[in-house]
Amino acid sequence: MLMQYAERMWQGKAGMEGFINGEIPTGVAYEIADGVAVVPAFANVTVLRTDNGLVLFDTGAQNTAESNYQAIRKWCPDPVRYAVYSHGHIDHVCGLGPFDAEAERNGAERPVVIAHEAVKARFERYVLTADYNRAVNARQFGNPKFRWPQDFRYPEITYRDEHRLRVGELTFELRHARGETDDHTWAYVPERDLILAGDLFIWHSPNCGNPQKVQRYAAEWATALRAMAELDASLLIPGHGAPIAGRERVRTALTDVAEYLESLVSQTLALMNRGARLDEIIHVVHVPERLAAKPYLRAAYDEPEFIVRNIWRLYGGWWDGDPAALKPPRPDRLASVLAELAGGPHNLAARACRALDDAEPRIAARLIELAHQAAPDDKDIKDTHRQIFTALAQSATSLMTRGIYLAAAHS
Incomplete structure (x- = not known):
């Protein structure tokens, strides 16, 4: 068998x-x-x-x-x-x-x-x-x-x-x-x-x-x-x-x-050597289609994007190249400031929902997390946070992504 x-x-x-x-x-x-x-x-x-x-x-x-x-x-x-x-x-x-x-x-x-x-x-x-x-x-x-x-x-x-x-x-x-x-x-x-x-x-x-x-x-x-x-x-x-x-x-x-x-390593190092930031590299490096289609290379557990991050960490350290990320503010304080600029945390949450509808899951995740950090006790925002991360988990292709999104939904 x-x-x-x-x-x-x-x-x-x-x-x-x-x-x-x-x-x-x-x-x-x-x-x-x-x-x-x-x-x-x-x-x-x-x-x-x-x-x-x-x-x-x-x-x-x-x-x-x-x-x-x-x-x-x-x-x-x-x-x-x-x-x-x-x-x-x-x-x-x-x-x-x-x-x-x-x-x-x-x-x-x-x-x-x-x-x-x-x-x-x-x-x-x-x-x-x-x-x-x-x-x-x-x-x-x-x-x-x-x-x-x-x-x-x-x-x-x-x-x-x-x-x-x-x-x-x-x-x-x-x-x-x-x-x-x-x-x-x-x-x-x-x-x-x-x-x-x-x-x-x-x-x-x-x-x-x-x-x-x-x-x-x-x-x-x-x-x-x-x-x-x-x-x-x-x-x-x-x-x-x-x-x-x-x-x-x-x-x-x-x-x-x-x-x-080897393909992920060579692509990542080439971009690092040209001075690219990590947030650029993860969107540019891709596995050759011939390999991604193999039945034993499906990205159902880990993901190529995560491998790129580990290659960066090995060769380049933990800083991603963004000067503002070197000494970041407290997440809740930054969220409060951005919510103020947006006209309140509910506006951030509403824009997150729109991003999800517009097939921009990364934008949706970032905005709803900011809204949640700015107003952690707001019931409506909590509900939207749960709904968005549940939807993201359901559409995730890898176990690792799905597990983290589900944990966020239930937090």
């Missing part, structure tokens, strides 16, 4: 929604190659069987830990020897609890975790910013009950650039790459001709601009994808979504995503 759905995804006849709406059942380990199984959920867990036990690539989220465990145990009872984290995001590193408990019950060694050395620093940062991360993820995914983990399973083995792991008859060539994160690991298993890409490939446009998260690395991400493509592997298993089978397809997918990122 998983590989049949993968074919539909490649043809553009199905998308990632199948992993959310239950079309691809969770809690099942799908064997897609000899001794290789994928347990799909929000994030994939890949299991490789060796003569000396199992190796997990990623472990899943806390809410799928038990179902993933049951699925893997139904597929194979062998002990889990190692677990490799592709990176430290919580949907990839919070699923080892049931396997640790099993090892304790059996008086056995618990799985050894391997990750890039920067994962430890990420976990430490997550502890320091737990409440912030809870709020960010609740807003991003539209889930006010989102729970942020309090404890993390730290790796026992870390590496810096490359690490070679031999388990039974299989070799795991682990390589570091900065991309979505600074702590990312991708792997090649030569005996299975298999690439484990983690979140360097996710069946969406790359998550390289997320407006609520830390720095991402577009150019280095593209370099890693091209290194994978050079391996000419016959199977690619991503961190999210269906596997890709066939050398030509694997190579095409990897090089397309690399070219997508």
